[in-house]
Amino acid sequence: MSDDRRRWFGAYVARLRRDARKSQRQLAAMLCAVSGTQSLTRNEVSRWERGERIPDSWLQFIAEVLGVPLGELERAASYARGETDGAPFGAAMVLAELIPPGDSLAPLDTRSGRRIGREDVATLAARVHGFRLADDVLAGGDLMAPVFRELNATVRQYRESTHTEAVGSALLSQIGELAQIAGWIASDAGQHAQAERAYRIGIEAARQADDGPLVANLAGSLAYQFSNTGQERAGLDLSRAALAEAGSDAPAKTRALFFDRVAWAHTRAGEAQPAMQALGQAHDALTEADEREAPAWAYWVSREELEVMDARVFTELHRPLRAVPLLTDVLSRYDATHAREVALYRSWLAIALADANEPEQAAEEARRVVSVSVNMTSDRIASRARVVLRRLQDFEEVSEVRDVLHDHGHLLCA
Incomplete structure (x- = not known):
């Protein structure tokens, strides 16, 4: 039996449990109640979720407690045992298939380890x-x-x-x-x-x-x-x-952030309408009344940042009349100490201006982007600088563009 498939199944069970808003301990107690046995512990549920065991005799009870079709669980278990080929689920299970649990956090011998609080x-x-x-x-x-x-x-x-x-x-x-x-x-x-x-x-x-x-x-x-x-x-x-x-x-x-990433993924896949729909859902989520405190890692998500993603999507979809005003407005009030982000946003503005047939302004923005990229250890900004320079090659007859390409065209060979 493939270890990867067992771990995939464990991630799948863990996801079902989380969707049902149950802890491992609560799931174990509920399974004991419906099965009429007291033999199941939280540790056993943990073993399932780590992919160490497949709970064959418990599948019908798991389906009952978590509200999942038994056939779906059985197909998943069959796949984990190596009896069928091809993961049996769509997007909802991509997370478990693409990123199966590993053992990088398995405990070491803690007999000499200090206690932390x-x-x-x-x-x-x-x-x-x-x-x-x-x-x-x-x-x-x-x-x-x-x-x-x-x-x-x-x-x-x-x-x-x-x-x-x-x-x-x-x-x-x-x-x-x-x-x-x-x-x-x-x-x-x-x-x-x-x-x-x-x-x-x-x-x-x-x-x-x-x-x-x-x-x-x-x-x-x-x-x-x-x-x-x-x-x-x-x-x-x-x-x-x-x-x-x-x-x-x-x-x-956080949901606004996740919708924004879906919008970008659709954009990169060339799917304009789903991208626009996801942008709208991101804005809707951010404007919802929500008294819950967002986690610390979402500190930077704001209406301004959503507008930046809007503009990036519009630029990638070659809609400069929508992208240019947004980026110009955001850049007029963005924190200048965030030099990398400012340069990145200017790179999209340069592309949007080129698409709007404004090569002189595009060249001005390109020069700003390149001047930052050569002094910064960021592959992201260096790549964007090359994208901008390649786009400007369509306007080599314009003197401002020609000057930028003369000064910085060597970066295209990097």
Whole structure:
């Protein structure tokens, strides 16, 4: 039996449980009640979800308790046992298939490990948020080494320490959050394999912490990378699965973020109408009355940031009359200390101006983008600079464009 298939099945069961808003302990108790036995424990449910065992004799009771068709569970179990080929589910199960649980967070021998408590978790949370704030003003190449040192040390701390169940769950959530920002930083530095590794570690940690929105944030971040690195279909499937993972009861600000990522994935896949629909859903989510506090990792989601994504989608879909006013307005009031983001947004403005047949203005924006890219250790901005320069090649007869290409055309060979 394939270990990957067992782990896939475990992720599937865990997702069903989370959708039913049950903890592992609650599920075990409910299964004992409907089966008339007291032999099932939370630890056994955990073994199922880690892919160590397939609960063959419990399938009918799981279906009853979680409200899932028994046939669906049986098909999933058959696939996990290697009896059938091809995952039997669509987008709702993409998350489990593309990102099966791993063992990177398996406990080590803790007999000599120190005990950690809530103060340790609070300290880690402060460091994690510090990396988020640093990423606002520094490029990926500047932050790669320290953030991965922190991630590796924190995972080792979790594996070697002792702690209560509650503290362990909180620590896992912080590992997930740290892995998300580490993945984002690595992706910005152009280290996509390392970014994917970080995202997968984070997803495993968030799963074990039963933190559905955080799982969705990590999966959506990886989907965004897929969409931007030639894996458009995987990006679309994973972004939609991330949205489903978060659920309709996730905080409004987080759902707005997930809808925005779905919109971008549709855009990169060349699907204009679904992209526009998802943009509308993102704005609707953000304007909903919601008294719940959004998680710390969603601190940057705002109407302004949604408008940036609107403009990026309009640019990619070659609708410059809608993109140019939005980007011009956002850039007029954007925090100038966020140099990378400002340059990225100017890169889309340059493309939109070129599409609007305004090559002189496009050349002016291109020069600004390139001047930032050559002094920043960000693969993301360097790639955007090349995209802009290639687009300007259609206007080489315009003197302003010709000057920019003369000064910076060598970057196209990089």
